[in-house]
Amino acid sequence: MIFTRIEYYLFLLLPCAMLFRVARPSLRPWVCALFGSAFFVYFSVVELAGWIAAACLLILLWEGFFSRLYHPRSRLCLVGIAIAVAILGVFKYWNFSTGLLTMPLGRNPFRWETAFLPLGISFFTFEFIHYAADRYKGTAEQGTRGEYFAFILFFPTMVAGPIKRFQDFVPQLRNPSTDWTLDWNRGITRILTGLVKKLAVADVLGSFTVHLNRSDIAQADRLTLLLWIIAYGWKAYFDFSAYSDIAIGSARLLGIRIPENFDWPFFRSNISEFWRHWHISLYKWLVDYVFIPLGGSRRSLALVCGNILLTMVVSGLWHGAAAHFVVFGAWHGVMLSIHRVWVTYRRRRGYLAQPQWKGQLGNWALTAAGVTIGWPMFAMNIDTALFFYSRLF
Amino acid sequence: MLRKFAVKLKNALEYLGGVHDESNIPRLPSTSSYFWGFWWGLLILFIVAFSGQTLKFLYIDF
Numbered sequence: 001m002i003f004t005r006i007e008y009y010l011f012l013l014l015p016c017a018m019l020f021r022v023a024r025p026s027l028r029p030w031v032c033a034l035f036g037s038a039f040f041v042y043f044s045v046v047e048l049a050g051w052i053a054a055a056c057l058l059i060l061l062w063e064g065f066f067s068r069l070y071h072p073r074s075r076l077c078l079v080g081i082a083i084a085v086a087i088l089g090v091f092k093y094w095n096f097s098t099g100l101l102t103m104p105l106g107r108n109p110f111r112w113e114t115a116f117l118p119l120g121i122s123f124f125t126f127e128f129i130h131y132a133a134d135r136y137k138g139t140a141e142q143g144t145r146g147e148y149f150a151f152i153l154f155f156p157t158m159v160a161g162p163i164k165r166f167q168d169f170v171p172q173l174r175n176p177s178t179d180w181t182l183d184w185n186r187g188i189t190r191i192l193t194g195l196v197k198k199l200a201v202a203d204v205l206g207s208f209t210v211h212l213n214r215s216d217i218a219q220a221d222r223l224t225l226l227l228w229i230i231a232y233g234w235k236a237y238f239d240f241s242a243y244s245d246i247a248i249g250s251a252r253l254l255g256i257r258i259p260e261n262f263d264w265p266f267f268r269s270n271i272s273e274f275w276r277h278w279h280i281s282l283y284k285w286l287v288d289y290v291f292i293p294l295g296g297s298r299r300s301l302a303l304v305c306g307n308i309l310l311t312m313v314v315s316g317l318w319h320g321a322a323a324h325f326v327v328f329g330a331w332h333g334v335m336l337s338i339h340r341v342w343v344t345y346r347r348r349r350g351y352l353a354q355p356q357w358k359g360q361l362g363n364w365a366l367t368a369a370g371v372t373i374g375w376p377m378f379a380m381n382i383d384t385a386l387f388f389y390s391r392l393f
Numbered sequence: 394m395l396r397k398f399a400v401k402l403k404n405a406l407e408y409l410g411g412v413h414d415e416s417n418i419p420r421l422p423s424t425s426s427y428f429w430g431f432w433w434g435l436l437i438l439f440i441v442a443f444s445g446q447t448l449k450f451l452y453i454d455f
Contacts, residue, residue: 004444182414185429190411192436199443249411260412264403 002043002159003246004198012039012155017253021180029146029173032254036153040119043159049116056118059087063128064149070131072138080132088125091117096321120159122318124152126285131166133289140166147173156250160243162261162281169256176255183252190249198242205235212379217388225392232375237266240279259284269363271335271370272343282315290314301344308340309333319378324385328377335370 002008016035023031037057044053063084069076089097098110131148134140143151147170157164177183208231211217217225244261251258265278275283287296294307309330316329346352355363376385408416409432 186411186414188411188433189409189429189436192433192440193410196436196439196443199446200439203443203446245410252411 002047003243004195007042008039012042013250013253016155017250020176020254025174026146028176029144029150032150032155032173033146033153036150036155036158039155039158040153044119048119049114053116053118056121059118059121060124060149060152063152064145067128067131067135067148068142068145070135070142073136077132077136081129084125084128084132088121091115091121093317093321123161123163124158126163126282126289127152127166129289130163130285134166141170143170154251154256156247157258160240160247161279162244162247162259163285164258164281168259172256177257178255180255183255187249187252190245190252192249194242194245194249196242197238197245202235202238202242205231205238208232209235209379212376212384212388214384214387217384217391220391222392225388229375229379229388229392230372232379233266233372236375236378237262237278266368266371267364269360269367271332271339271367274367274371275332275336282318286311286315301341305337305340308336312336322381324377324380324382327382327385328374331374331377335374 012035016031019035020028020031037060040057040060041054044056045051063080066076066080066083070080071077094110094112095108095115099108102108102110131140131151135142143166148166150173151164151166151169152158154164154169208228211220211228212232220228241262248258248260259281261280263277263280265274268274268277291307291311294310295303296307297304299307310333312329312333313326314329315332316325316327319325319328354360376388379385380388404413404417407413
């Protein structure tokens with residue numbers, strides 16, 4: 001709820017944006033880090049598990065200090081990645097993985113009853129991994145300690161992205177835009193638009209999606225079920241793109257531009273294009289740090305499809321520690337693989353021309369159907385999703 | 394023609410949403426403070442009208 005709370009704007013964003021603008025260049029990173037720490041502690045206490053969640057600020061402080069040891073080709077970069085993944089694994093996947101391992105016992109003696117997720121852990125872990133991997137490859141400069149703290153504690157993107165890159169962020173931290181009028185005009189417009197999208201569209205669509213439970217599904221007819229699941233897709237889009245709008249607008253008040261996350265994904269005419277325009281910063285991260293290290297596209301068609309599938313399963317698992325998220329990722333992986341096979345087949349046959357508008361319309365309809373069929377696996381657990389499909393088809 | 398219209402509409406909506414710095418729609422004022430005052434007022438009206446029923450953001454660690 002953070003971005004819909006008035007204290008976010010009054011006590012964090014506006015003071016930080018103004019102080020950042022007037023501070024000496026050497027102090028700017030520390031302004032970001034200071035307000036980012038306050039943001040993390042305050043919202044961990046009021047929105048999450050209280051002071052124990054706030055104490056997870058130590059994870060970010062640890063990362064800030066440990067990352068100083070990263071150098072090109074240094075094994076410490078790999079250690080840093082392993083630590084970041086391990087911390088995410090403990091907080092996010094402990095109950096899921098121990099539950100799987102102890103399934104034959106019928107109960108999980110290792111279950112962490114008071115488990116909680118530190119604020120933004122799924123997103124800041126990806127930024128930790130990006131920095132460590134790029135330092136290892138030598139494609140990211142070290143930056144100063146303050147700059148790295150500003151990067152990981154930059155509060156507009158801390159909780160849910162867009163996932164930034166150090167190479168893009170630091171030059172702007174050093175030389176932010178000085179056009180206050182334009183930045184504030186665009187930033188405020190973006191924030192207000194995001195709030196309207198969230199409150200007046202996404203949350204209104206929520207009145208449809210609230211019915212995606214077993215008892216309501218049992219009573220609904222096919223058309224109603226279809227309406228609910230289409231509404232869920234649009235709600236997901238408006239909700240998350242609203243969040244991204246507010247994050248991007250907030251950063252703009254400081255004179256910093258962060259990556260776009262959505263570009264009209266529901267109007268794309270194939271599944272590959274859909275993913276290039278849906279949660280763009282996640283898609284790019286997955287390509288750079290999962291798909292390419294697995295071998296990317298420079299393998300046989302079968303291996304490339306396997307890499308795509310594995311990458312999308314990772315994406316699904318990242319979305320949540322539950323089997324239905326894995327199935328959701330696998331579904332998209334299968335669709336992307338089929339598309340890859342189709343494109344390769346067409347290219348080998350010399351069919352390079354773009355389809356006419358009727359063909360484009362057909363492609364769009366097929367893509368929309370594939371994406372819509374996937375939503376129940378995102379929105380509901382496996383049993384409820386299967387029940388939904390049995391009622392729909 | 395339909396495609397051109399769709400592109401223009403997309404650009405106009407994105408400009409009104411704060412995505413672009415410059416309007417590439419000739420009839421859309423880019424600097425008028427009256428225009429932005431009206432537009433922000435309209436957005437704030439929507440925000441006030443629909444506030445109070447806020448649900449959790451979907452993507453904040455579920």
